Amino acid sequence: MSNLDPVTLTVIQNGLIQVCNEMDLAFVRSAFSPVISEGMDRSDGIYDAHDGALIAQGELGLPVFVGTMQFSTQAVIERVKTHYAGRVDPGDVFIVNDPYLGGTHLMDVRFVKPFFYKGELFAWLANTGHWPDVGGMVPGGFSASATEVEQEGLRLPPVKFFKKGEMDQEILSIILSNIRIADQRIGDIKAQAAALATGEQRLTALIDRYGAEVVRQAIGEMRHRAERQMRARIADIPDGVYEGSSQVDSDGVVDQPLTIRMKITKKGEDLTFDMTGSSPPCRGPMNSVIATTKSAIYLAIKHVFPDVPINAGTFEPLHIIEPEGTFLYARYPRPVSGCAAEVSQRIAEAVFAALTQAIPDLLFAAPAGTSGNLGVGGYDPERQRSYIMYLFTGGGYGGFQGGDGLSNGCSTIGISKMPPVEVLEQFYPVLFEEFSLREGSGGAGEFRGGFGINYAIRLRRGEARVSMVMDHGRTGPQGVLGGQDGSTNTVLVTQGDKSYRPPHLSKDQDIEIGAGDVVRVSTPGGGGFGDPTRRRPELIAQDIARGYYTPEQAREKFGFQAAAE
Known part of the structure; x- marks a missing residue:
């Protein structure tokens, strides 16, 4: 247990979130593409130096990236061990969009940067930006009839895009030679790198103020408290097994629905999620990589318990049986362009459907x-x-x-x-x-x-x-x-x-x-x-007055009470 006083802990916790918020804002304000600058399809976070676990994420970041970015950071850490002899330098930035290495779809491109404090690796900074195009069969990357990932665009394993602060022009040339409207992409690339530089400056200032050891203690205590808070919320759910399901229209190639079968077991302070009864892998792009599948569970539970802070401790009581042999555990070369934007929402919907039986007042x-x-x-x-x-x-x-x-x-x-x-x-x-x-x-x-x-x-x-x-x-x-x-x-x-x-x-x-x-x-x-x-008659009358329904439509939908027009 930490001996930090509550005030210092709270200030550091909010300080770390603010670092991520400033990265988000720097990214949005300097990005070229409207999908990032206006649509805010991006996220920034801070991750553990050794295992890539989530420390903090910006309040303006996409929830689906909460889980996936820690998995992609872990993939970078493994890459450093196996390909770079464990060595990284200040100013290095890795680029990765491989869905099977903790990713989503190919258009979500991640930058991951080691953060050093006084010469020691302290954490990793990472962000994700949705690029408007990464090549592939169709402009924009959302190929509805792709049957292999190569048809969806350029796939990048974790490689050093910036080396000691200098962009690798050869890697840049490879990227720009494989995507559409390449001349416009450099603005997003520089914005993404600049956001990490902003995070580096702000995190350094925070540690300068409180000291590295105190900040480390605070991070550990934040993780412990988030786990305890999540366990306390779960404890209020009645023990039992709850089942729900949802459907994906089709995979884009075979015109048949895909089914997600969700079985949630609540026991004590833990939730176990079993989706192994779901449809098998599909031919089209509606397969989901395991990082996205897990992240969908995380974001669904965060919707149910929004007051629990987000860090790696939040996920400790959530146990996911990996649904191998289903379309929710895509392996190379299954196409995956619909996994993050669509399948993840069907997974969340199945969670909601199951838990509504247990805690209807919260769902x-x-x-x-x-x-x-x-x-x-x-x-x-x-x-x-x-x-x-x-x-x-x-x-x-x-x-x-x-x-x-x-x-x-x-x-x-x-x-x-x-x-x-x-x-x-x-x-x-x-x-x-x-x-x-x-x-x-x-x-x-x-x-x-x-x-x-x-x-x-x-x-x-x-x-x-x-x-x-x-x-x-x-x-x-x-x-x-x-x-x-x-x-x-x-x-x-x-x-x-x-x-x-x-x-x-x-x-x-x-x-x-x-x-x-x-x-x-x-x-x-x-x-x-x-x-x-x-439904209360005055609410039906209000809907009719606002033009949401005609009196006939209201009567059809809401029954006899709607006659009081």
Whole structure:
């Protein structure tokens, strides 16, 4: 046990988080790509010098990276031992995006930097940024029909990209020769490296103030207390076995659903997660690497117990039986582009469905559960340059005990927000003809689900290719305790006088569009919570007054009480 006084411990804990927050802000403010600078699809953290365990992560970072970044840092540590004789120098920065080495999909590129204090390796600093393109079959990397990882883009094992502070120009040349719009990528690379440099400066100042030994004691105590807090929350869950499930629409290649079967065993202060009954590995890109599968469990439990601080201690009471032989444990060369953005949300949904039986007052119906990944790549004849627009969108949250779900909330896995339409229209030759609330899309319940959105993008000039990896097109987000499911995701492409819907509903690639063609998407609403007939009449009347439902729709969804229009 540490002999630190509570005030010093709290100050250091918040100081470490602030270091990560400043890295996040430095990254966002200097990045070139709207997906990072506006959408904030990135994360920064501090990790243990010896085992890569999470010490602190920024409050602005994506939750799905909480688990995966410590696994990728561990992969770098192993690489240093085996390929660099255990030696690293100040200013070294490793780059890695290999999904099978603690990653997600190839577009999430990680930088990992050793942090030295007075000549001694004290910790690792790491960040992840979503690059708009890393090569592969389609612009943006979200290939819906990839059957091997090589078709998804350039895969990088942990290599020293910066050596003693100097960027390796040969590695840079290899990267830029294998990705689209390469001339624009250097801005993101420098921003990512600059964020780590900011973290180095701020962490040095923190240790200068309190001393290395005191900060080490604080890190150990933070980990111990996070574990104790998580165990205390788990102890309140009744002992037992709880089961839930969720479905992925299809893998993009075989038009059949994939099922996640979740069995959670609660005993004492521990939770054990068993997904071994899930569907086998799939041909298409909806396989999940084990780091993402585990991270999805972590973020799901953090949703349930948001007050527990995030560090390696938070995860100690969570025991995951590795689901080998299923699509949730992808091995090379299985394609994985949909794992972090989509499959992880289905895993979280299965956790929510299982635990709602045990602790309904702390849970909620299923959220929209899709990032709505849409890639548009083409050539702009007016600006005479190629472009790739990557877009993700929000949807409805599930209803919960005491309230309706949030409308147009961000995805389960992150706090990323869709880049503003005004920014996208400035960067790319598109016009948003519609961006509206998808009224009535939330599942009916005593507390209804929140609503998704509708948007329509018209190509203004040139030609382009459209690809998408989305989900919840076959079934809507689950309602619970008698609540109804939310509306499904829909996609419609208008090409001249013809209309096209993807055969796989939520996944497709290389749809050719020309000037004047329109892509329309409607995102899912959240599931309903509780019996719809128990919804208070004044809330139904309020929804009708706001235009969310017509009186006829309200009567159909909520039963006899809705007649009090």
